[in-house]
Amino acid sequence: MRRALLLLWLLLALPGHAEPRAGQISGYHLLGEELQALQDDDFANPGMLWVDRGQRAWDAAAGASGTSCRDCHGGPERMQGLATQLPRWNSDQERLENLEGLIRNCRSARQQAEPPAYESDEMLALTTVIAHQSRGLPLAVAVDGPAADAFAAGRDAFARRRGQLDLSCADCHDRHAGARLRGETISAGMINGFPLYRLTWEGMGSRQRMIRWCNEAVRAEPLQPDTAKALALELFLAWRSRGLELESPAIRR
Amino acid sequence: MTLSARVRLPQQARSGEVVEIRTLVSHPMETGFRVDSFGRRIPRRILTRFSCRYAERLIIDMELRPGISANPYLAFRFVADRSGEIELRWQGDQGEELVERGHLEVTPA
Amino acid sequence: MTAFLRRRSLLQGLAGGAFVLVAPRALADLGSRLDAALAERFGERRPEQGGVELELSRLVENGNSVAVTVRASPDEPTPAALHLFMPRNPEPWGTSFQVAPPALAEFSTRIRLAGTQDVMAVAEWADGRLGATAVSVMVTLGACADDLYLEF
Numbered sequence: 423m424r425r426a427l428l429l430l431w432l433l434l435a436l437p438g439h440a441e442p443r444a445g446q447i448s449g450y451h452l453l454g455e456e457l458q459a460l461q462d463d464d465f466a467n468p469g470m471l472w473v474d475r476g477q478r479a480w481d482a483a484a485g486a487s488g489t490s491c492r493d494c495h496g497g498p499e500r501m502q503g504l505a506t507q508l509p510r511w512n513s514d515q516e517r518l519e520n521l522e523g524l525i526r527n528c529r530s531a532r533q534q535a536e537p538p539a540y541e542s543d544e545m546l547a548l549t550t551v552i553a554h555q556s557r558g559l560p561l562a563v564a565v566d567g568p569a570a571d572a573f574a575a576g577r578d579a580f581a582r583r584r585g586q587l588d589l590s591c592a593d594c595h596d597r598h599a600g601a602r603l604r605g606e607t608i609s610a611g612m613i614n615g616f617p618l619y620r621l622t623w624e625g626m627g628s629r630q631r632m633i634r635w636c637n638e639a640v641r642a643e644p645l646q647p648d649t650a651k652a653l654a655l656e657l658f659l660a661w662r663s664r665g666l667e668l669e670s671p672a673i674r675r
Numbered sequence: 676m677t678l679s680a681r682v683r684l685p686q687q688a689r690s691g692e693v694v695e696i697r698t699l700v701s702h703p704m705e706t707g708f709r710v711d712s713f714g715r716r717i718p719r720r721i722l723t724r725f726s727c728r729y730a731e732r733l734i735i736d737m738e739l740r741p742g743i744s745a746n747p748y749l750a751f752r753f754v755a756d757r758s759g760e761i762e763l764r765w766q767g768d769q770g771e772e773l774v775e776r777g778h779l780e781v782t783p784a
Numbered sequence: 785m786t787a788f789l790r791r792r793s794l795l796q797g798l799a800g801g802a803f804v805l806v807a808p809r810a811l812a813d814l815g816s817r818l819d820a821a822l823a824e825r826f827g828e829r830r831p832e833q834g835g836v837e838l839e840l841s842r843l844v845e846n847g848n849s850v851a852v853t854v855r856a857s858p859d860e861p862t863p864a865a866l867h868l869f870m871p872r873n874p875e876p877w878g879t880s881f882q883v884a885p886p887a888l889a890e891f892s893t894r895i896r897l898a899g900t901q902d903v904m905a906v907a908e909w910a911d912g913r914l915g916a917t918a919v920s921v922m923v924t925l926g927a928c929a930d931d932l933y934l935e936f
Contacts, residue, residue: 454845465683468746471701475679606925621846622925624703624745675846675925693888706896708874727887734887742870742878744849744894754886 445599448666449609449674457621461673469550469619469671472543472626476551479544485535491548494532498551505553506561506668509657511569518572518653521549522628540647546626550617553670560667561614563660572650576658579651585642591655594636606675611636612663613656615672622675629656678702682763684777688755690784696727697750700765700773706741722747724766729779730759755781818904821869821876826906826914835860835915836907847897847923854881854905855890860915862889863907872901897923 450458461467480491480498495501509520519527525548526537538545565573580591594603595611602608616629627635630647633655637645645652679701685694700722707719719741727735734753763775822830839853854866866889868878873896883889889907897903904918 454841454843456841456851457845460849460851465681465697466699466748468699468748470681471679471699471746474681475701621848624848706874729886732884734884735891736882737891738880738882740877740879741875742868742873742896744896748892748894750892751881751883752888752890754888756886 445596445610446612446663446666447599447610448612448614448669450615450669450672452607452609453673453675457673457675461669467619467671467673469617469626469673472547472550472617472619472671473554475543476547476549476554479547480551484529485533487532487534489533491528499555501552502555503559505556505670506559507563509653509660510564511567511572513568517650518569518657520629520653520656521552522630523648523653525549525552541628541631546617546628549628550626550671553617553668556668557670558667560665561660561663563657563664565657565661569657572654573657573661575651576654576656576661579655580658580662584637585640587640589640591636611659612666613659614663614666615669615674617670618672618674620674626671629659633659678765678767678771678773680763680765680773680775682775682777684761684763684775685755685779686777687780687782690756690781692755692784693752694755694779695750695752696761696763697748698725698763698775699746699748701746702765702767704739704741704743704745704747708741720767720769722765722767724764725749726764727751728760728762728764729753730757755779757781815871817876818869818871821871822906825867825877825880826908829912829914831906831914831916833916836863836866836905836917838903838905838917838919840903840919840921842919842921844897844921844923846925847899849894850897850921850923851892852895852903853890853892855888856907857915860907861909863915864910865908866891867906867908868895869904869906870895870897870901871904873898897921899923 450461453461464470477498483490491498505521508524509518512519522540522545525545529535529537538548583590583593591611594608598608599610600607613629613632616632617626619626630652633652634645634647645655681699683697685696688694702722703720704722705717705720707716709717711717721741722739722743725735725737725739726733735751737749739747758781759779761777761779765773835857837855837857840850844850852868854868856863856866862883862885864882866881866883869876870878878895879893881891900922902918902920904916906914906916908914
C-alpha cells in the first residue's frame, strides 16, 4: 500500500499541463441522465437562482463608500477567466487568496462595508456569478514560483490520513474513485463544478464547504475556510482538476 | 435566501396556441422533519400556495406541501385565447409573498 | 483494503443514523399510510385505475429532487385537479394542482422521496370521480439522508 501511495505521489508530481490527465474526470460524468439534464438546463438548474441573485448583489451599492461592484469593475463578465486561476499567491500578503478572500477584501477595503460571511447567501451569490463567467474555460492555477511551498503543503494535506477513520482524501478520491459508498459513487474529487448545487445540501456550497464536509465525514478536526492549510488544499485540488472545464453552477448528488 | 423567482413567460402567441410557463423560486421548503447536528428539530417553513391568473381568470391554484423539493420548480401549459396579464403568485407559511407579472399578446390564428 | 472496508462500514453505520425519521415501513403499513392520506384529501372516495399519466424515472439518484410530470390521460375530459401522493414520505400527501381552462391538466415539478416507494398520481373530476396511476421508484439516496451533515 505504501508503495502504491508513493507511485501516486510520483504520478502527481509530474510537471503540470493544462490538459486533463488520466483519472481526472468531472463529477458531471457520474451523474445520471436526469441530473446531467438538470445541470445543462440553464432555466431549471437551481444554481442559476444564485447567479441571478449575484447579478443583483453586483449592482447594489454597499458600505460607507456607497459604491457597487459595477461602479468599479463594470459588468461581472469582466471577471471572465478569474475563477480558473484561483486560488493564487498574493506576494504582498504572502498568502494564498481564493475568490471568497478577494471579494471580502474588496468589500471591506474598497466598499468599506462588512464583508459577506463565508457560505452566506450573499457570498455564494457573488462567487457563483463570478465563477459562472468562466464556465467552459479550463482550470489553470499557478503552482510554481512563490506558490510552490503552499502547493506542496496542499499535496501533503491531500495524502495525509486524518480523523477517527484514519482516511486521507487520496484514499477515497484516488484509490477508491468509482467505488460505491452508501448509495453514492465516489468521484475523483474534482473541483471544477464549484460553487455548485448539491441535492444533499439542497443548496449551493463553495469548494471550502465541500472540503469541510469530506473532512468531517472522516471525523477529523474541522478546517477553517481561510486558513493557510485549507487554502493550500484548495490550491492542490484546483491543480488536480487542471484542464477540466469550469461548470459552475454544477449539479451534484 | 430572500424569496426570488426565475420565470419564463410567453410574450406573444397565436390564438389557440399552447404556451408554457416555467418557474423556479428560491425557498428552503423546510419540512419540519429534519434535525440539526445538535438533535434539534428544524421548524417547518414552506411555500404553501402557488397560483396563476391569466386574463383575469384563475387558471392554476396549487397547494404545496413538504414533499416538494427545495427551490421549487414548476412548469405548466395553457391555451393562449386572448391578450391579457399573467400573474404568478407564491405564498409561504411565514406570510411571505412573491408576485411576478407579464403580458401575453395574442394575435389571431 | 480490509481496513478500508472496516472504516467504510463504520461510515455507513454513522450515516445510517440519519434515517431514523424515515424508518422503512412494512408493506401492509404502506397501504394504510396511503389510505390515510387519500382519506384526508378525499373523504370516503377512492380512485379507480387509470385516467392519469405519471412520468418519473424508475431509478432515482437522490430523493431530495426527483423530476415528475403529471397529466390527465388524453382520452379523458379535463379534470378539476391533479394530486400527488408519496406514501412513504413523512407526509404522504405531496401536492394538489387545481386547474381551470384554458390551462391544460398537466404540470411538471420536482419532489422529495424518502426512499423507494410507489408514487401515486390522482386525477379528480368535477363530478367527484377519481382516477389513479402508481409508479414504483427506486431511490438510492433518500431525502433527509444528510441530516448528519446539516451544519456544514
